[in-house]
Amino acid sequence: MEVLPASDGELEGVAALVNSAYRGETSRRGWTTEADYLDGQRIDAKALRDDLAATPGAVMLLCREAGDMNGCVWLEPAGSDVWYLGMLTVLPDLQDRGIGRRLLISAEDYVRERGAQRLRMVVISIRDTLIAWYQRRGYRLTG
Numbered sequence: 445m446e447v448l449p450a451s452d453g454e455l456e457g458v459a460a461l462v463n464s465a466y467r468g469e470t471s472r473r474g475w476t477t478e479a480d481y482l483d484g485q486r487i488d489a490k491a492l493r494d495d496l497a498a499t500p501g502a503v504m505l506l507c508r509e510a511g512d513m514n515g516c517v518w519l520e521p522a523g524s525d526v527w528y529l530g531m532l533t534v535l536p537d538l539q540d541r542g543i544g545r546r547l548l549i550s551a552e553d554y555v556r557e558r559g560a561q562r563l564r565m566v567v568i569s570i571r572d573t574l575i576a577w578y579q580r581r582g583y584r585l586t587g
Contacts, residue, residue: 445543447550450506450516455489457513458504462487465533487531504531505554507547515543517551526562527555548581 450458496502499520507515515538518530529551534543555563565583567575575585 445507445509445546447505447507447547447554450504452493454506454513455492455504458506458516459487459489459492461513461516461535462531462533465536465539501558503554505547505551507534507543507550509543514538515547517547519551519555521558521560522564525560526564527558527560529555529563529565544577545581 492504495518496504502518502520505517505519506513507517515532515534517532518528520528520530522528532544532548532551534547552563563583564586565578567578569575579585
C-alpha cells in the first residue's frame, strides 16, 4: 500500500471514490455510508480542485494498492500546530480490512512531519459507530 498526494488528473477518480463510500446505494456495502442521513453528491472533481487551489498547503492523500485507488483523506493546515482531517474514505467493498486505520496513520505521519501536534475533524453527531472508531484510535470529543 502506498499513500501519496493525488495528482490533478486523479481528482475525478477521487471524487467517485468518496461518493461511492458516503452516498447512494454503493455506500451501503460499507459501514461509513451517510445515505440514510444525507442526499446528493458528497463532492466533485471541480470542488476538490477549487478547494486545493484556495487552501495553501492542503492535500488529498490517495491510497493505492497494486495500482488501484482504494482510499483517500483530505488534510489542510488549520493553525500553527493543528491540521484539519476530512473525507477519510475507503472503498465500501474494502472496508473492515484495516485500510482506513493505515490511511489514518499515514495522515497523522504526514501532518506530524509538517509540525502538527493535533488533528481536528468534524463528524456528524449521529454517526456513533464512526465516532467510536476514532475514539479507539485516541481521538476525543471536543463538542
